[in-house]
Amino acid sequence: MGTTQSGIHRGRLAPTEYETNFSDLHPRLDDHEALVAADRCYFCYDAPCMTACPTSIDIPLFIRQISTGNPVGSAKTIFDQNILGGMCARVCPTETLCEQVCVRNTAEHRPVEIGRLQRYATDVAIATNTHFYERAARTGKAIAVVGAGPAGLACAHRLAVAGHDVVVFEAREKAGGLNEYGIATYKAVDDFAQAEVDYVLSIGGIEVKNGLKLGRDFTLSDLTANFDAVFLGMGLSGVNALGAEGENLPGVVDAVDFIAELRQAADKATVPVGRRVVVIGGGMTAIDAAVQAKLLGAEEVTICYRRGKEQMNASEFEQDLAASKGVMIRHWLQPKRVIARDGHVAGIEVEYTEMRDGKLTGTGETGVLAADQIFKAIGQTFEPAGLGSLAMASGRIAIDAEGRTSVANVWAGGDCVKAGEDLTVTSVAQGRDAADSINRMLAAGAQPSIAVA
């Protein structure tokens, strides 16, 4: 079964192969495995892992709760800091966050499996539908959140807990942001993203309005006029262009669109993929597109990155994962021209690069890689629309330490701001902290102001 035909085709594999290929990358630990893994935690004082976690989860405490047979209490410890702790457990590059600084690395070069333990505890709570928070008495304040990604959801949840009414405006059909449309399939199986959205929204007081897009259907000033506060968490919706001839040919695709299509496909066999695929880029998106193209049955998948291995944004773990799936990663190559045959992609001409006087430069030496599909994964960009005079910094929304923008009563966080890494967990932290800042502002406003003489 399946096909090795050249061109872009669906159904390259037998049905059972799709199932195996897109199954859980790290299945949930069973009870015994969790106890053994939890037992390795030293319950460090002022633990380095806690500091490394962007949401500062009390990791030693939640692991100790697992080891004493209290996974539900453990889940609460996690959710207290990170209401999307379930997704973070699956997608965080722990090898560069909490697990990187685990003292067990010094002791024996193998950290405590913090991510997998976090998943164990949060899965128990979500699977048993155990909820930990109740809304405070309604405050009568209304807050608009734009974007139902990790940043927007974390912000909305905190605000709802405080008793405010929240309306989330979401351009897409489903909530979840890149958790739903971007994260690699094998990291969040069984529709976990939607299960988590439901879990978060069950707090009440949050209304998600899908299909409404800022800049197209309303503007920021509409929101500031009608709400007590606004949080912007739109992520990055633009994609960088290759700047190479022929990039609009059919067969040249945005990696994020390919990934979204794959995530949304109930039957992965319906997603077409090339026989030879070239991915241009060096980040997480490039890796995810390449690996998933391979898993869909592409015969040959090559990532071309214009700098060296050290400069790749994709973590060591991600690079190893790609290599283990048979993806070839090539460095110091930049795209020059997409080559067409019969109006379709047939290959890509690339040029070798080098660092010259601290600048990346083409060497003039070129070559051609045969390809019938090319994915662009050279970075996403922020597309401002309907934001009026909102101040920007490096192409994204400018914020202060608390997440406040240049416009009064407007906060922002997540990928659409220039702060921290572009990660799910960072976005959660920023959404949550913005909510705390909004709460403080609203609480102060509720106090009778006293003139300080």
Added chain:
Amino acid sequence: MADLRNNFVGIKSPNPFWLASAPPTDKAYNVERAFKAGWGGVVWKTLGEEGPPVVNVNGPRYGAIWGADRRLLGLNNIELITDRDLYTNLREMKQVKMNWPDRALIASIMVPCEEESWKAILPLVEETGADGIELNFGCPHGMSERGMGAAVGQVPEYIEMVVRWCKQYTRMPVITKLTPNITDIRKPARAAKAGGTDAVSLINTINSIVSVDLDNFAPNPTVGGKGTHGGYCGPAVKPIALNMVAEIARDPETYGLPISGIGGITTWRDAAEFLALGAGNVQVCTAAMTYGFKIVQEMISGLSDWMDSKGHRSLDDICGRAVPNVTDWQYLNLNYIAKAHIDQDACIKCGRCHIACEDTSHQAITQFVDGVRHFEVMEDECVGCNLCVNVCPVENCITMVGLEPGTLDQRTGKVVDPNYANWTTHPNNPAARQAAE
């Protein structure tokens, strides 16, 4: 190669490792397997009187506590003495002893505290060719309620009386097994000696409730909704057993009385510790019940290799070597001063030493030095208590270093005195003050 041959009150065995009287020694099948695996001797599961045997519960008999990765640390049981017919046991003992003449076979006995009962059973046992007898004065449950086991072991006069009967009615060596469920272990040991015992063995199991079933609010193991206290054994009881062995070994009244050491022995190292504190050989139960008989191979090779590496040629070279170094607190040298030292290369920066000392001791370990996470002992605060050493997860990362006489103790501001001085003469000791006046 070190000579591991053992001669305990005239009973010879190829090594000092015996199986204690318990399920591993309940019948020929097990004992044959044990001897094949290499055990030097066995104390057969305790025999009772002639007649219908005792019955055991038909539900769970054991409870346990576990450490990391469910490693068994302590076992608790509510089993009684053998529940098989006396003559079946005797027949099997005789056969096994014939098959394994070079191994020690001891009969453990528990019959009512009446002269006639002991007089009746001793010739039957002697007829099997057993090398000796062990008097079970230890079982803390079931049998004690019937006036046997610990009920006898807790009354020194009874011990002396029964031992005397046994010495009168048999030529076999008598080992008196002591219960730890008593305040001062020296009392029953002295009584056994007064009765003429050849040796004592200890400890039997400790009264315990190992855990409580929180769903049914009943002790574990729960038999039909109820539980009872059982006998505790395994690695967790070793420190208690070691102390009791040492107490008897250094008591002037029982000094030199042969001791068979029992309680929590799991590795060769545990065994060597018992021997050093005065035991002439050791008995093992829980470790065999946890891992099977093969562990004796590790025990034999470990003890032998250690003795070789230290130049000890026979068991006599190590037995009792630590006894002179066990003393009373009041004789410890108060002029010995030690400070903790953290090996920065070995430190993994978990911070446990810091929080232990900071929260619960003497605030003598830094958390930050120049703003960097760094754990270091402040010698002007350290009292040398050793807590940090014990909570550190890395072996040998923190060590206690004794201060040289003549150097300054930064905590007290005093120079370390080279002379030995203990509490009996310390100025803060009211008794010492009175004597001086």
